[in-house]
Amino acid sequence: xxxxxxxxxxxxxxxxxxxxxxxxxxxxxxxxxxxxxxxxxxxxxxxxxxxxxxxxxxxxxxxxxxxxxxxxxxxxxxxxxxxxxxxxxxxxxxxxxxxxxxxxxxxxxxxxxxxxxxxxxxxxxxxxxxxxxxxxxxxxxxxxxxxxxxxxxxxxxxxxxxxxxxxxxxxxxxxx
Numbered sequence: 001x002x003x004x005x006x007x008x009x010x011x012x013x014x015x016x017x018x019x020x021x022x023x024x025x026x027x028x029x030x031x032x033x034x035x036x037x038x039x040x041x042x043x044x045x046x047x048x049x050x051x052x053x054x055x056x057x058x059x060x061x062x063x064x065x066x067x068x069x070x071x072x073x074x075x076x077x078x079x080x081x082x083x084x085x086x087x088x089x090x091x092x093x094x095x096x097x098x099x100x101x102x103x104x105x106x107x108x109x110x111x112x113x114x115x116x117x118x119x120x121x122x123x124x125x126x127x128x129x130x131x132x133x134x135x136x137x138x139x140x141x142x143x144x145x146x147x148x149x150x151x152x153x154x155x156x157x158x159x160x161x162x163x164x165x166x167x168x169x170x171x172x173x174x175x176x
Contacts, residue, residue, distance in 0.1 A: 038149040039175045042160040045122055045133075046173030049144075049162055052116030053094055053169050056081050060092035086115045093169040095141075104166060109135035109142035112164075133162075141166035146175075 059081040075088045085097040096108035097115040104112065106126040113124045113135060122132035124144060133144045146160040163172045 035149075038146070038160065041122075041148070042146050042162065042175035043173055045117075045144075046162040046171055046175070048117055048121075049113070049164060050171035052118075053164065053171055056086050056088065056094040056116065057092045057169055060088050064092070082115055082118050086112070089166060091167070091169075093166050095166045104137045104142055106135055106137050109137050109144070109164075112142065113144065 056078055060075075060078050063079060075090065075092075077084050078086050078088060078094075083097075086094050087096050087098070089095050094112055094116060095104050097111045098108075110124050110126055113133070114121060124133040124135050125131040127134050127136060130147075132146070132148055134147055136143045136145070141164045144162040144164070146162075149160065151157070151159045157176055159174075160176070161174045163174070164170075165172070
């Protein structure tokens, strides 16, 4: 007589129960993957913006130390960073590209974003919901609001933002 090999009903039930328990524990963790991705995107972009700000300031300091600043407009078109078109304030912090060294306007914030992040930067525009980020100027610098998650300022939790303070060069990321 031949002996049959296979799984018993009890073994199959045990495997199904174990898979069910694993699914119940793991599934809630994976359900939040989209939120985690949005958070990571904003944190990464905020870090890149902070690095760009620091690089421009460093280049301005280097140019100033070597006497290589533009004699007529020392804070225009910092040579040695990107396309040599970033403008800084009197403290050397980037404020725009294209000749504005004062407090930035909304359009200056959008230009600054592109100039600092270069290459494959997320899209940004003056108040609109059709780009990755929305640029708005305030008295001290720029606020970039993430738009891909559908949040607004009145949402709970509120919008994810990257705030750049052109007075002291600080970039603050709110990505929760």
